[in-house]
Amino acid sequence: MIDHRHIGYVSPAFTTQVERGRLKFFAKAIGETDPVYTDPGAARAAGHPDLPVPPTFFFCLEMDRPEPYGWFDDLGIELPKVLHGAQDFRYHRLAYAGDELTFDSRVTDIYDKKGGLLEFVVQDNRISNQRGELVAEFIRTLVIRHG
């Protein structure tokens, strides 16, 4: 069982720069065909300063930490048992290629169901840009399967 004293666990501060090449690669990976997400000229024509970060890519940027699963070790979570249960984004403003985004990530809940067969870990993430503006928030719910 995951110790509930880890509720409140804060991951190390993390800042990363959004790269055009990664956004294009991500667009390819999800089959994106809208040039706004791959062609800076099309993005500018649509009123954006550069390629926008698509809605789900904020989750991916958080995984660019040096040790993206380091917090699993700290909490005693075994990677092979983990499934992604739910994901919840709230958006405040767009982010673009070239932006520097800072992630503030903390565990806000740990609970179990089915007599402990399933454990749930909830982590909140707040993402701000280089101007200190809140860009987006997301809540990740992980499911840890036992047996």
Next chain:
Amino acid sequence: MAEPSAFDYTTAAVGSAWPALSLPPVTRLTLALYCGASGDHNPLHVDQDFAREAGLGDVIAHGMLVMGYMGRTVTRFVPQTALLAFNSRFQAMTRVGDQITCTGEVIAHETDVNGRPCLRLALRATDQKGEVKTQGEALIALPG
């Protein structure tokens, strides 16, 4: 699949269907590309040996790949600046060979916390057998 020539979400009534997005079958290449591009290098999605050891039989797709498809279902008609919130519950594993179709339905007109008029879209990703993989909602700001 032919792209719908136009869909105006700003006039979509509650109960109206959102144009579906049909994806090609998930291949191991799909998973490898998503692994690299997303930065989520969890071996469960690309390493068959690891997935077998974990008791899953074979690799499974990233839930976030399916959510990425659902995001495209929204943003091909909605400027991303109008997307206020987007959530998913991952209900079944997506496997190699699964062919995902994303569908949606406008379920409410409402106002957000700032009093902006919005529409709430229910989204669903199902496979070729009709199994629901992921369900979610998007909150989309309306002009005016």
